Amino acid sequence: MKIERLLTMIMILINRKKVKAQELADLFDVSVRTIYRDVDTLSCAGIPVTSQQGSNGGISLMEGYRVDQQVLTKDELASLSVAIQSALTSYEDPHAEAVLEKLTGVADESVRQSVDQVFIDLSPWGQNIVLKEQLTLLKQAIESAHCVRFSYAASDGSVTSRLIEPYTLVQKGRMWYVYGYCRLRENFRLFKIARLKDIVEEETESFEKKPLQLAELPWDKEWQQPQNLVHLTLSFDPKMVTTMEEMFGLERVDAEHSIIEVSLPENEWLYGYLLSFGQRIKVIEPDHIRKIVRERAEEIVALYKEESH
Incomplete structure (x- = not known):
């Protein structure tokens, strides 16, 4: 829509000061002639936008121009910018990128500095x-x-x-x-x-x-559906009490007796999760979970015994 394109153009120009007409045309998938018509529309609406020809030319706004930012406080602008910036580390979203560009344009230098103080990178190591x-x-x-x-x-x-x-x-x-x-x-x-x-x-x-x-x-x-859960009683190495409290929660850990009482869904994930603790955790109850974990551990031992021959 033309209104949305015009608003986005204003925010881009506030943020970047000068932009080539061709760059804007490519961004909005319109012709350069359409961009210049948009410039005329903005000028008629009282927005101080100008265009300059030549290699160093481009479309720009009068120095010092700012839009009203009373809708959001500085802290709200900063928080919203951090949230959008974080989301964009995981997936591409042209709409979110456009919003971030608008927010950056509305914000003053103090808000931009606040945004730079926190960067939440949700992408995995190595940029998957x-x-x-x-x-x-x-x-x-x-x-x-x-x-x-x-x-x-x-x-x-x-x-x-x-x-x-x-x-x-x-x-x-x-x-x-x-x-x-x-x-x-x-x-x-x-x-x-x-x-x-x-x-x-x-x-x-x-x-x-x-x-x-x-x-x-x-x-x-x-x-957490009851039919999917199994109640576990686990014992653990007393030296690991702090780690157990962090992982299972203080309310589930009896530090004095080194016991954990917890309900978790029973599936392949649970068996692997219990095995991941190695000798630091032992299943006390129920018996069928003890049996499964023991059998999986024996299979692991047998696998490495085979490799040693």
Whole structure:
């Protein structure tokens, strides 16, 4: 829309002072002639915008021009800018980039310095390009209400083809997930993006979003469903009491007796999680979990014994 383009142009010019007409034309996917018509429109509206020809020319605003920023306080501008800047480290979003450009243009130098004091980088070490591409594709499908098809590898190694109606991207525990309605399971599911392969946005397969209260964190509710939980009694090395309190919470740790009482979902993740503590944690109850962990540990020992021969 022209109004949105004009507003974005103003914010870009406030932030960058001088911009080539061709650069703006490429940004908005319009002709250079359209950009100059926009300049005339802004001038007629009382916005002090000018254009200069030549190699050092460009479109600019009169020095010192600022828009009214009373809608947001300086602290609110800084917080919003940090949040958007953080999100952009994980996926590409032209709309978010445009908003950040506008906020930067409205902000004065003190706000910009506040933003630079905090930088939240949500991307993994080594800049995982594949993950960023996946997140960008999924976000695009969510915005367009298009289904997404992919191969999903479960924790037990089985692979199934899924078609889902994606609702939201979720970052939890430093991992990215997509939450959506799975056509195969006929229910909402949380899919770990690291286990997705061959992701395709089905542009011809649209869906109508169902009522869903994402603010209530439905994926957490599913995790805590009583039928999915098993109550564990664990003993631990007394030297690890501080670590256990950090990981399981003070209310679940009996520091005096080195005991942990906790309920967790029983699945492949749980077995691997318990094994990850090595000799520092021992399962006391229930017996079937003790048996599973012991068998997995014996398999690991047997694997390394085979390699030693």
